[in-house]
Amino acid sequence: MLAKEMSARDEVSETGGEGTVRPSRPRPRVRLRMINAKVSRGSALFLGCLPFLFVAVAYLIASAQRLAVNLSDKLLPSPAQMWSAFLDLATVPDKRSGDLILWVDTYASLLRLFAGVGVATFAALSLGIAIGFIPRVRAFLLPLVTVVCVIPPLALLPILFIALGLGETAKITLIALGVAPVMVRDIANRVMELPPELVAKAQTLGGNSWTMVLRLVLPQVMPRLITCVRLALGPAWLFLIAAEAIASTEGLGYRIFLVRRYLSMDVILPYVAWITLLAVITDWLLVRLSQAVSPWAHPAEAR
Amino acid sequence: MSRIVVHGLEKSYGDARVLERVNVTAEAGEFLSLVGASGCGKSTFLRILLGQEQQSSGVVIVGDRPIIPEPTPQRGIVFQRYSVFPHLTAVQNLLLVADFRSGGPFGRVFGARRRSARQEAEAMLERVGLAHARDLYPASLSGGMQQRLAIAQTLLGRPQILLLDEPFGALDPGIRVEMHELLTELWTEHGMTVVMVTHDIGEAFKLGTRVLVFDKVRHDPQFPSAYGATITYDLKLDRKTRASSHHLAKVAAMVGTTRPDTAMATTAS
Numbered sequence: 001m002l003a004k005e006m007s008a009r010d011e012v013s014e015t016g017g018e019g020t021v022r023p024s025r026p027r028p029r030v031r032l033r034m035i036n037a038k039v040s041r042g043s044a045l046f047l048g049c050l051p052f053l054f055v056a057v058a059y060l061i062a063s064a065q066r067l068a069v070n071l072s073d074k075l076l077p078s079p080a081q082m083w084s085a086f087l088d089l090a091t092v093p094d095k096r097s098g099d100l101i102l103w104v105d106t107y108a109s110l111l112r113l114f115a116g117v118g119v120a121t122f123a124a125l126s127l128g129i130a131i132g133f134i135p136r137v138r139a140f141l142l143p144l145v146t147v148v149c150v151i152p153p154l155a156l157l158p159i160l161f162i163a164l165g166l167g168e169t170a171k172i173t174l175i176a177l178g179v180a181p182v183m184v185r186d187i188a189n190r191v192m193e194l195p196p197e198l199v200a201k202a203q204t205l206g207g208n209s210w211t212m213v214l215r216l217v218l219p220q221v222m223p224r225l226i227t228c229v230r231l232a233l234g235p236a237w238l239f240l241i242a243a244e245a246i247a248s249t250e251g252l253g254y255r256i257f258l259v260r261r262y263l264s265m266d267v268i269l270p271y272v273a274w275i276t277l278l279a280v281i282t283d284w285l286l287v288r289l290s291q292a293v294s295p296w297a298h299p300a301e302a303r
Numbered sequence: 304m305s306r307i308v309v310h311g312l313e314k315s316y317g318d319a320r321v322l323e324r325v326n327v328t329a330e331a332g333e334f335l336s337l338v339g340a341s342g343c344g345k346s347t348f349l350r351i352l353l354g355q356e357q358q359s360s361g362v363v364i365v366g367d368r369p370i371i372p373e374p375t376p377q378r379g380i381v382f383q384r385y386s387v388f389p390h391l392t393a394v395q396n397l398l399l400v401a402d403f404r405s406g407g408p409f410g411r412v413f414g415a416r417r418r419s420a421r422q423e424a425e426a427m428l429e430r431v432g433l434a435h436a437r438d439l440y441p442a443s444l445s446g447g448m449q450q451r452l453a454i455a456q457t458l459l460g461r462p463q464i465l466l467l468d469e470p471f472g473a474l475d476p477g478i479r480v481e482m483h484e485l486l487t488e489l490w491t492e493h494g495m496t497v498v499m500v501t502h503d504i505g506e507a508f509k510l511g512t513r514v515l516v517f518d519k520v521r522h523d524p525q526f527p528s529a530y531g532a533t534i535t536y537d538l539k540l541d542r543k544t545r546a547s548s549h550h551l552a553k554v555a556a557m558v559g560t561t562r563p564d565t566a567m568a569t570t571a572s
Binding site: 195198204208210211214215220294295297 | 355376379388389403410
């Protein structure tokens, strides 16, 4: 066993190419297992950037090749073409309506998204805590929530459009219905996982059901709630774009599906990048919010 | 400050009987140490006194009334783990007691009452030696500091009965001796009835005025969970018995876990 390790170490010093011809004394360098090898900050940054770079370069090459064959190719537009199309949408008023399309789309979409997720968050907080903390409410509502959870929300879309019309209400309802049940269940689970010791102790200190919700349950589930919202934003974008694609007159999803008819990849690709950017910023803001609201749950960052 | 009377107490989970025929009367101001092998039901007994669990049959009287079957401010508790609220700093943990006490719709006291609550909390932090850690979250306190905070928090609630569930089980021996002194001092100051579950027989003899041993007396080899544990030994301690190695060795043999010599060392410390 020992001999094997020793020979492995020799191998490292030889193949490592230290530059010396005769390594009389091998350097005490130990090859760690893959799972134990730490990554420094710089190399982590480098490694993280590599895939992005790879995708970008691959796109540039493919785009250049296609454009070399056919200058009016629409499928893989050059960065310059995409930038100018994006600038047009962001700064030049639309001929027909006089709107700056990008900002109108962004405003409409974000309003729907945040309204839907906001309603879902409120439902998750109130229903989740009630279901998790009060056995009687749990017995009453948990079966319903469990069943609603497995309904595919997009299958409800026609019903919503028929029942609520094609306006904002139907889209916001779709987003809220799509993400709320999972969030409610998650929060309820988190509340049920609270250590019984803490709940017992709160009662011995004079807490009643309501004050325990305020001072014990709410602060304890806050970090989890924010994580929930972060996870729910993915599906929320999906439902938003689906709803906008079907019935809308403005919105990021609407625009993408509108210009698809003209194969306008120079608009679609920047729009996708723009949506990605918005999603990343929202996520980052939520992480900061969690650190600000629940510093105790982020000991590493707080100190 | 309240007596506890337990008569004919029995506790079963389904077919498994954990406790049976438990009878004990504790006078106000006594300090009861409960010892026994692991899984003998002494923690269950404590949880019944707390109100977190209910007895299957029998009577438990606290003060002069049957026990209320849920945790109340009458009985304070210090657990071994999860003993303080991790989302509050040390001083906030203590202020929470006044906040819960007020019972208002915001779960918080305001104005002059908050100021007096804050003074009381600061004084208590000073008393248990945590004044320097007032704004730290429990996660950055050591185990001993967390338990000191937990005891301070529980005492601010002014319980008539203090329940301790292996409160020092996870602490280093040196810290443990420190905590013993603190607890003895606080018990002398406040004079409440204390019931403490412990694995450490030395600790039981050192702190308690009375040691109760839980053990099974009846065994059914075909069905081990048919019979539960009961109190097999009830020893009132005075200055003479406290130091007696004879009693200590006897209890150690009953519990069968701790060596008498190490227990003796704890008692002496």
